[in-house]
Amino acid sequence: MSTESVIAVESLVTHYGSRQILKNVSLEVRAGEILVIMGGSGSGKSTLLNHLLGLLRPTSGNVHILGQDINTIPDIELTLLRQKIGVAFQGGALFSSLSVLENILLPLREHTRLDRMTMEIMARLKMEVVNLAGFDALMPAELSGGMIKRAALARAIVMDPRILFCDEPSAGLDPVVAAQIDDLILDLRDAMAMSVVVVTHELDSAFKIADRICVLDQGEILAIGSVPEIRAHPNERIQNLLNRRVKPVDLDPEEYLRRLTGGRL
């Protein structure tokens, strides 16, 4: 792992209408590292992920991906840049009318003019790697949750991306299958020399695979650091997140009762 960064985010601010989603976020993804972004629902992690993918342009601040400024990059170069980024979406995002093999072939058919045999071998190599060998003809509806995640990973890496994004790669899986996915992400990073960004709220998974963890809460980065640094971090909000404690919400009894009764009593 080097300290060269593949993604650099500086003072990123994002508004949806009048709502501020990200507040002055700065972070980098280093070459060859696995960076885990953790945060609860509404923390802004999906919005941050969309920025890191170059899908959103910031309200203010800068995002550089592989040295290219997302604010100023021409659309044609943005398309080429996105080919160097693989994304495994949370629900798999497989096309239900295409077989597993055809789903994994899709990026190659879309973006390259390679010979059909080369494309099929590339896709099947990735199926071997994610342990889906021989399932070419199955349709997404016939796959288990773990198989869908693995097929999504195979499709995300079929073009040998420089950066791999995994959105909740082990969510909803039983612990054994989740651990297999974690191992797979580690193996892929090691063998393919990729940088990996994982968004997850699964603590076990985050602690196992992360080189660094970025903790996001209410649109702000609370801390970025190694696993031991984050585990020992004194910030109460981080400890609440790690220990799954729910912060008590200020309660106004009058307002609460009015809400419950619909203001009619």
Add this chain to the structure above:
Amino acid sequence: MASVEIRHDSGVAIVALAGEIDLQTSPSVRAAILETLALKQPMVIDLTAVRYIDSSGVASLVEGFQTARRQGSAFILAGVSASAMRVFQLARLDRVFALAETVPQALTQARRGAA
């Protein structure tokens, strides 16, 4: 950028690859391998000067290896870098390909296979 050089050494075809084998350059590597295989000679692929090979390059090697097997000729990879070997290992191709550390060792293996 990648370059492909083909030479012959006492009945063995040596395809020497150099540079970066990626989506842009692998089609010419594939074409060179398949055209040379048509000679039905034992073949050594010299990867010593390859700085990077992506999975389209690996796919070309798989296709060449299987074609050679089907026609009963040797197909040996020489000088595989540590990074390429990690990719082979991930896909378990290290247990499939015929590998040699150097081109002279590969030539010996190829002649033995052809004998």
